[in-house]
Amino acid sequence: xxxxxxxxxxGPVEGAQYDADNPAPYIEAPRKRTGKTPRATRGNxxxxxxxxxxxxxxxxxxxxxxxxxxxxxxxxxxxKIGFAFVAGRWASxxxxxxxxxxxxxxxxxxxxGLRTVINDYAxxxxxxxxxxxxxxxxxxxxILLGTLVIFTFDPNIR
Amino acid sequence: MATPVLDKVEAESAASPYITVTMRIRRFxxxxxxxxxWEDFQIEIDPKERVLDALHKIKWDVDGTLTFRRSCxxxxxxxxxxxxxxxxxxxxxxxxxxxxxxxxxxxxxIKGLTVLKDLVVDMEPFFQAYRDVMPFLxxxxxxxxxxxxxxxEDRERFDDTTKCILCAACTSSCPVFWNDGQYFGPxxxxxxxxxxxxxxxxxxxxxxxxxxxxxxxxRCRTTFNCTDxxxxxxxxxxxIQEVKRALITRRF
Numbered sequence: 001x002x003x004x005x006x007x008x009x010x011g012p013v014e015g016a017q018y019d020a021d022n023p024a025p026y027i028e029a030p031r032k033r034t035g036k037t038p039r040a041t042r043g044n045x046x047x048x049x050x051x052x053x054x055x056x057x058x059x060x061x062x063x064x065x066x067x068x069x070x071x072x073x074x075x076x077x078x079x080k081i082g083f084a085f086v087a088g089r090w091a092s093x094x095x096x097x098x099x100x101x102x103x104x105x106x107x108x109x110x111x112x113g114l115r116t117v118i119n120d121y122a123x124x125x126x127x128x129x130x131x132x133x134x135x136x137x138x139x140x141x142x143i144l145l146g147t148l149v150i151f152t153f154d155p156n157i158r
Numbered sequence: 159m160a161t162p163v164l165d166k167v168e169a170e171s172a173a174s175p176y177i178t179v180t181m182r183i184r185r186f187x188x189x190x191x192x193x194x195x196w197e198d199f200q201i202e203i204d205p206k207e208r209v210l211d212a213l214h215k216i217k218w219d220v221d222g223t224l225t226f227r228r229s230c231x232x233x234x235x236x237x238x239x240x241x242x243x244x245x246x247x248x249x250x251x252x253x254x255x256x257x258x259x260x261x262x263x264x265x266x267x268i269k270g271l272t273v274l275k276d277l278v279v280d281m282e283p284f285f286q287a288y289r290d291v292m293p294f295l296x297x298x299x300x301x302x303x304x305x306x307x308x309x310x311e312d313r314e315r316f317d318d319t320t321k322c323i324l325c326a327a328c329t330s331s332c333p334v335f336w337n338d339g340q341y342f343g344p345x346x347x348x349x350x351x352x353x354x355x356x357x358x359x360x361x362x363x364x365x366x367x368x369x370x371x372x373x374x375x376x377r378c379r380t381t382f383n384c385t386d387x388x389x390x391x392x393x394x395x396x397x398i399q400e401v402k403r404a405l406i407t408r409r410f
Contacts, residue, residue, distance in 0.1 A: 017191075024192035027272050046376035047405060120337055120379070 049112050056105045063102040087155035096150055103146045111139040176202040179259045181212055183224065184266035186273050194273075198262065205255035209242055209265065213249060213277075226277035233389065236325030240277050241266045246327040246387040268330035270339060284326050287342045291350035291368055296361035312357040319352040319397050321390040328384035328394050340373045344384035344394045347375055351397040354404060366405055375401050 018024045072078050089095040114135050122128040179201055186194045199216050210231055217224045229235040231250045238249040242265050243257050249265070257263055271279040297306075322345060329335050329343030350369055354362040369375045375398055384394035 018189055020189045024188035026188070044370065046372050046374070047370060050376045050402070051406065116379075119377075120334055123338060 049115075053109060053112055056109045060102070060105050060109060063098065063105065067098075067102060087153075090150070090153050091155065100147065100150050103150070104143060107139055107143050107146075111135060175204045175206070177205055177259060179203050179205075179212065179254060180262035181216060182262040182264045183216075183276070184264070185224070185276050186267075187223070187275055196264075203254060205253070205259055207254055208250055209247075209252045209254065209257070209263065210238060210249040212254060212263075213265070223276075225275045234323060236323035236389075239268055239325035239327040239330070239389070241268055241330075246331045248325060248327070248389040251389055268326055270330045270332070270336045271326070279330075281326060283339060284329055284343065284345065285324075287329075287346040288324065288349060290342070291346050291353075291365055292361060293349045293353065295353065295356070295359055296364075297358065298360050306358045308357055315357070316352050316355040318392055319348045319355075321392050322348050322352070323390060324349075325389060327387040327389055328392075331383040331387040333381060333383065334377050334379060341377045342369065342371075342374055344378075344398060347378075347398050347401055348392060348394055351401055354401065362404075363408075366401070366408060369401055370405055375405065378402070 071081060090099070115132065118128055118131045118135065122131055181199045181201060183197050183199065184194055185197050199220055201212060201215050201220065203212050203215060210228060213224065213226055213228075217226075226238065226240070226249070228238040228250065231238070233248055233251045236248070239246060240249055241247075242249065242252055243263060246268055254263070265277065267273045267277045267279050271281065271284060273279050324345060326345060328348070329345045332341065332344055334341045335343045347369060350365045353359045354365050356362075378395070378398045380395055380399070382395050384398075385392075385396070388394050
């Protein structure tokens, strides 16, 4: 009787009808600490990652802005870029180190940022696993390929 | 001798102060349906009254099945945090006139916690995080015969975070908490901050270690939702940043 009046106030609902003896299923709060909840981790990885983001960000501002300035604005701008221009720059160890540093910092910075985005937005453990797997594979591949190119670059290649 | 101005004011207040307000409430009753319903209530209310008064009016005069928590009703107990017009507030500290009563006022349960009925959520995960940071004084050695003394400056250091009333407005406004709910949440960190920076306490190191966890302070994205939501005006994000700084300076 009482459940009739409540449903009348709330309005008709589709699907299964529930009452006091048969309530709608309880949705377990995600945060609930159950026996299956993994033990808290003790380590400084998250702190190191957080610090790395700040420090690499500061260095990258200089590296990337300098890179853009040289590539796109100074001395003829974008039209001068060609194989000869790159070969000329990489003849100097200074630019090799610059580009290497920029490659590693930018890739790790971006990968770590995406890692936190995945942690924050991917809700299911499996989705997280796959997205992170893809991310780490792409990161390692790009870093290794880029490093290989910088170190084995041959200006006389035909 | 009353002036004409006073007479006019009295005449105006003698007229009905009541206005008609639409309260749009997100209702959920597991004994009726597993779906939520937005329900509108038209009530006559003085705009100088609070949202809690409007809810009382509905519960007492219109629909007794409306369910919500409130205890002291004066902003001290922290029972009635809810999402009013899309923002976490205490219903007992929000005046109707301050939230544009011309439009329907939406009221819903705070997010990120399981809704039990209407505006009542399961607070257990929230308090679990609170308990995890050991929110009590820990000391070593002999107990002093009198109170533990502290200078005014030492007390001032953590004064802001002593104001927390555990209403969960901050934690349930945090987008990181909304996702998987594993993040400790601003409220737990605020209460850890209260003891970490207390000169009388000796377990600061332990608490910092707990918050150095992967779901600890490093998941904070500095979105300031918590500072905006806090009904006590605690600078929550600043407190979290201070814990981060303490963690870093402790190591290096």
